[in-house]
Amino acid sequence: MALKDKLEIGIVVVSFILITVTIREVGRALDELWRSGIIFKVTSILAAPVGGNIDIPIAIYAGLLVGLFLLFCVDSTKRVQGLLVLIATVSFLPILWDTRLINSSIREPTALILGLIGGLLVGASLSYSRWYGTKRPSDLTLLEKIKWVQFPAATGGFFYILSLLVLTIGVNFAFYASETARGLLVAGSSVLFIISLSVFTTYEYERLIVPISSAANLTEERYHPYVVGGLYAATGDREGFPISGANWGDIRYVNNVAGLPATLRRCKFGFLQPLYGIKWFVRTVIIEIDEQWTVENLPSNYDTNPRVHLLALRWIRHYLKITVVPGLLDYILEVGTYTKGDLSNRLTHADKIMLITRTPRNADDVDEKTREKFEEVVERHTDDFTTDVVVVTTQARPVADSEREDGYPLANRQFRLMIKRRLELDGYDCTIIPVDRFNVEDAEGFDELREKLAE
Numbered sequence: 001m002a003l004k005d006k007l008e009i010g011i012v013v014v015s016f017i018l019i020t021v022t023i024r025e026v027g028r029a030l031d032e033l034w035r036s037g038i039i040f041k042v043t044s045i046l047a048a049p050v051g052g053n054i055d056i057p058i059a060i061y062a063g064l065l066v067g068l069f070l071l072f073c074v075d076s077t078k079r080v081q082g083l084l085v086l087i088a089t090v091s092f093l094p095i096l097w098d099t100r101l102i103n104s105s106i107r108e109p110t111a112l113i114l115g116l117i118g119g120l121l122v123g124a125s126l127s128y129s130r131w132y133g134t135k136r137p138s139d140l141t142l143l144e145k146i147k148w149v150q151f152p153a154a155t156g157g158f159f160y161i162l163s164l165l166v167l168t169i170g171v172n173f174a175f176y177a178s179e180t181a182r183g184l185l186v187a188g189s190s191v192l193f194i195i196s197l198s199v200f201t202t203y204e205y206e207r208l209i210v211p212i213s214s215a216a217n218l219t220e221e222r223y224h225p226y227v228v229g230g231l232y233a234a235t236g237d238r239e240g241f242p243i244s245g246a247n248w249g250d251i252r253y254v255n256n257v258a259g260l261p262a263t264l265r266r267c268k269f270g271f272l273q274p275l276y277g278i279k280w281f282v283r284t285v286i287i288e289i290d291e292q293w294t295v296e297n298l299p300s301n302y303d304t305n306p307r308v309h310l311l312a313l314r315w316i317r318h319y320l321k322i323t324v325v326p327g328l329l330d331y332i333l334e335v336g337t338y339t340k341g342d343l344s345n346r347l348t349h350a351d352k353i354m355l356i357t358r359t360p361r362n363a364d365d366v367d368e369k370t371r372e373k374f375e376e377v378v379e380r381h382t383d384d385f386t387t388d389v390v391v392v393t394t395q396a397r398p399v400a401d402s403e404r405e406d407g408y409p410l411a412n413r414q415f416r417l418m419i420k421r422r423l424e425l426d427g428y429d430c431t432i433i434p435v436d437r438f439n440v441e442d443a444e445g446f447d448e449l450r451e452k453l454a455e
Contacts, residue, residue, distance in 0.1 A: 126153035
């Protein structure tokens with residue numbers, strides 16, 4: 001497992017532990033102020049239409065949370081959390097118990113079931129409505145559909161509904177508590193719970209890729225369609241998923257560069273990549289192309305622009321993506337960073353930047369603009385833990401064959417170092433992956449590229 005994965009998963013585990021610890025304090029506070037608290041008063045009002053039986057609205061609320069939480073756990077982008085909850089289900093029982101949900105649910109199972117059905121229906125229908133636009137391949141078996149299933153509305157609903165309850169308890173108890181220290185403890189536990197829940201629910205086990213190509217010979221080389229189409233062909237219909245935009249048949253089913261579309265605009269492509277040899281444990285990789293970006297679109301001072309120099313702040317901004325006050329938090333943590341231009345923002349939040357150019361035959365075969373801008377991007381992200389740079393060189397087979405009599409394998413380390421030197425990137429921490437679609441019987445390099453983008 002890569003260091004980045006370990007740290008990401010570590011944060012999710014810590015947030016999960018904090019949730020189980022802080023909710024106990026909040027639950028005890030709810031018990032103490034139950035009859036005189038806001039929660040009881042609101043519940044009593046909701047119970048009026050059903051004869052004042054407060055167990056019914058509580059059981060419906062519990063069922064709603066359980067329904068949304070079940071959808072959250074099977075979301076394909078939440079596999080880390082789902083696995084964690086599966087392993088540590090016992091830790092969640094005190095959460096339900098301390099918020100008085102279990103007893104009421106046992107006494108009113110019908111209300112619980114109604115809430116559960118409501119949570120499942122609302123979470124699933126909203127996630128696949130036009131507001132969220134969640135898509136998946138259509139011609140899939142049930143097991144394959146599970147790989148792609150996503151329920152963003154359920155995740156958001158679960159977070160906001162539970163956070164509202166906890167925040168209300170914390171604020172109510174802070175005013176009710178006879179001891180200031182006790183009130184501050186509960187209020188602090190409420191805030192920490194919400195932040196931890198935000199981290200736990202918003203972390204997505206996926207990778208966002210932003211491709212940028214050389215501007216040289218763009219019409220002839222067709223870099224973006226070449227690479228994205230090669231990935232689609234390598235992943236196939238079951239693992240690869242054209243999400244939006246583009247004529248994907250023209251990108252995938254061609255046998256020469258001239259057959260590729262000249263441009264790709266506003267399209268998105270995804271694929272699933274099994275990790276650690278476990279077929280169920282897969283990562284979703286999304287490649288987004290708002291425009292066919294080239295080095296010409298990069299700001300002139302991209303490598304030296306003002307930015308947050310504290311790695312911890314950039315890392316927190318990138319990975320924690322706290323939901324509580326996203327606009328304010330983003331503003332605070334973006335202070336000192338370069339935020340002008342859509343491409344710059346995309347690069348700031350990308351997991352990987354994919355630089356694309358033709359495989360150079362010699363040092364003179366690289367135009368100065370490409371060499372200069374590639375170096376700027378790589379230098380900018382050399383010490384950036386959040387973003388990796390992968391350099392993809394197209395039409396590599398003829399160059400590999402010309403370098404020695406029997407031809408280099410594209411995976412050969414010496415051949416890649418040769419490409420790196422010609423691009424003047426030796427000395428920088430970036431990965432070079434040469435690929436070829438049309439000069440060989442079977443495309444080369446794209447399986448490795450899939451694995452690298454998913455890391």
